[in-house]
Structures are given as structure tokens and as C-alpha cells.
Amino acid sequence: MKNISLKILNFLLYTAALFLACNLYAAGRILSLPAPVILWISALSVYLWIHVFPVFFPLRPRTGRLKVCSDGCWLLILFLSSSICSVGLFLCGCFGLLSPGTPAANPGFWIINSLLAILLEALVFWNGIIRVYTSSLQLGIRIRVIGIACGMIPIAHLIALGVIIRTVTREVSYENQKILLNERRGKERICATKYPILMVHGVFFRDFRYFNYWGRIPRELETNGARVFYGNHQSAASVADSGREIADRILQIIKETGCEKVNIIAHSKGGLDARAALQLPGIAGHVASLTTVSTPHRGCEFADYLLTRIPAKQQAAVARAYNAALKKAGDPNPDFLGAVRDLTASSCLEFNKKTPDITDVYYQSFGSRLNRAVGGRFPLNFTYVLARRFDGANDGLVGYRSFPWGTRYQLLTVKGARGISHGDMIDLNRENLPEFDVREFYVQLVAGLKKKGF
Secondary structure, X not given: OHHHHHHHHHHHHHHHHHHHHHOHHHHXXXXXXXXXXXXXXXXXXXXXXXXXXXXXXXXXXXXXXXXHHHHHHHXXXXXXXXXXXXXXXXXXXXXXXXXXXXXXXXXXXXXXXHHHHHHHHHHHHHHHHHHHHHHOOOOHHHHHHHHHHOOOOXXXXXXXXXXXHHHHHHHHHHHHHHHHHHHHOHHHOOOOOOOOEEEEOOOOOOOOOOOOOOOOHHHHHHHOOOOEEEOOOOOOOOHXXXXXXXXXXXXXXXXXXXXXXXXXXXXXXXXXXXXXXXOOOOOHHHEEEEEEEOOOOOOEHHHHHHHHHOOHHHHHXXXXXXXXXXXXXXXXXXXXXXXXXXXXXXXXXHHHHHOOOOOOOEEEEEXXXXXXXXXXXXXXXXXXXXXXXXXXXXXXXXXXHHOOOOOEEEEEOOOOOOEOOOOHHHOOOOOOEOOEOHHHHHHHHHHHXXXXXX
């Protein structure tokens, strides 16, 4: 409540100060204020102060990026509120509602004042918009483009500005609360599991140094005490080949760290790859748990449909193009068609018969569901419709009946039109969803492994 009062006070004081600074020409004439040089210097000082320090209350964002983002948002709010007041003052002056019979009643006087106000307000706007455009992560390309496209369209530009302010305000608040939460529980190290975490990516992606497949999740886990490693396997290969790569990676981690075992968290096809790795000699004893997320354990029936409908010639052409591109990206021997075939329902049926669970390994699984096609980012909004036809409710790629595996299973759902997509489960778009905190989901997942002694 105290913080809300401070924000309201900040808004009122700074709006009034900015309004007077931008309209000092009119205020001085209307009020017949003396010492105009001192007034102009004072107004300029206040104006510059607002540019540099747009807020005064003590609860500040916890990082430099969030501070820039927050200050930019406040500048946009102040620009909007002060501009509305300036327009009101201009209209009152032009219609003679202020100081009738004085020089201030001259329309030409108000035009000069308005030109000065427009210039000063514009500088506030550009200061704010540059700050949020360069620091916000949640605006994304779409909102940024909308803001630019609507910038010169009356009414639309106000709506776009409102969307920008709302998005950035939520981002600052959301991220600040997460930082404060981690600071409060930092000493508990709730993700400091006995065995390190091995995160295994899905198909058609790789573990890159500058673009993490798992988004902001690994950093959140490490902040809370986890040791995180990555599979570093190829983006596309058969389950058997990927399984061998994962097995080699497990042995490498064991050798480098001296740990006895690892906890595997695998997404999508990575879950099948990890199950295949566990079948190889000498691997099962080095795995404490396997958590699969959005894994098609029973395959995707729409994949069977596509492979029977698309001519072999076209399939081979796509595979050649993909394999050539991934070789340049670092994959030694990518196999596009091998990966796709192993995701079919028919292939997974045979795989499950030949791949029994390991008795001493703890298995658990999670899945999610999109509520409507528009809830998914491209191409999941397209594949959702196809998957729904063959697999029913799905996350944009995998049907809900294909997710369950192991001792524990949970289907994650939320209310509203969006739902949770296949990509949302790995923070692919780095998007803050009000209904689902993906970073906290993984923190609690790993904390659960710690409680089980893994």
C-alpha cells in the first residue's frame, strides 16, 4: 500500500512539474510572474532532472536493465499525462477561457506556447521510448513493430503507447519480484541436488553458447543452487543415434565432475533419446532420475499421416536441405528423416516394446496443452490444428495422450485463450506468461528431486 501511494505521489508531482516546465511561457504570462530568467533556469533544471531521474520513491528495480526499463516507462507515462494537460491548456487558451482581455488571450500566443511544449514533450517521449525499446525483453518484435507502425496514426498511436507501457510495467514488476524471491530463499539452495542436472534438448535444435535452448531456466536453477550440464548432441538424428550421444555425454560428465549419477531433464524427442541411452551398457547405473517434458512417448499420429502423404522425392529434398544447413552449424552427421520417422506413433509403439524402464531409475513426466491455435507462436499455431485432428488436445505438436510416462505424470493447463505450448515449456520465446511461470516450474521440479534424495 505504501508503494502504491508513493507511485501516485510520484505521478502527480512529476506530471505537474513537467507540465509547468513545458508550458512555462504560458504560465509566466498568465500569472505575470517576475524574474523570467530565474524561472526559465529553474524550469530547465526541473525538466532535465525529470529526464535523468523520472522517479523518486525508494523501492528501485534490482538490476541495471530493469532500472533503465522502469525509468523509460515512467517517462512515457509522464509524457502521456503531461501532454493531455498541455492540450487542455491550449484549448482553454484558444477559446479565451484563460485571462480574457490580456495578451495571453491572443491565439498566436498559444500557438507559440504549444510549439515549445510539443518540442519539450517530444524529447521526453523519445527519451522514454528509446530506453524501453533498448532494454525491454517482453516487448518483442511484434509490439515494437506495432509501436513504430502506429506512431503517426491518431488514436492508434495512443493505444500502441498504452500497450507498450502496460507490457513494460508488468515486466519490471514481474522480474523484480522474481529477484526478490530468489534473494529471500538464496541460503536454502533449494535446487542443490545430490546429483547434477543434465538438460537434454529436443529435435531440430542444438545447445548453442549464445542462444540457450532452455531460455532463462538454467540460470534460474543455478541461482537456486543447481549444477547444470547440457546434452550437446546433434539437432536431428534417430533415437538410437541420439541415445548413444547422450550416453557418451553422461560418461563424460561423470568423469569430469566425479559425481556418481546425473538427473536428466529432457524435452520433446530428448525424452526418447534419454530412454534409449539408459538401455546402453554401463549407463543406467549413472542415472538417478529421468524427467521428460512434452515428450511424445507414444508418438505423433499426424507425423505418420505426413510421411504417408508427402511424396518420397519431396521428403528427400527437404532432408538434404536441412542436413546441409545443420552440417554448417556444427552437426557432424544430421539425419532429418531418421529423427522424423522415430517420432511417428508406429515407431514409438515398437520403441516402447523394446525399451523397458530401468528399475533403479525414477521416471516422471509432464505435458501441457494449448487452449486455442492462436495461443501458439508460429509454427505451433498451424501444427496445433493438424495435431488436434489426429491426436486430440495438444501443445501445438504432441497430443496429450502421448505425454504420460513413469511414476508421476502431470498435465499443465491454464484458463484463458492461450494455454501452454510446446515451446513455452522450455521458455523458447522468453515470454512471461501471467498464468504460468516456467522458470519457477523448473525450480520446484528440481527442488522436488532434491527432496527425494536425488
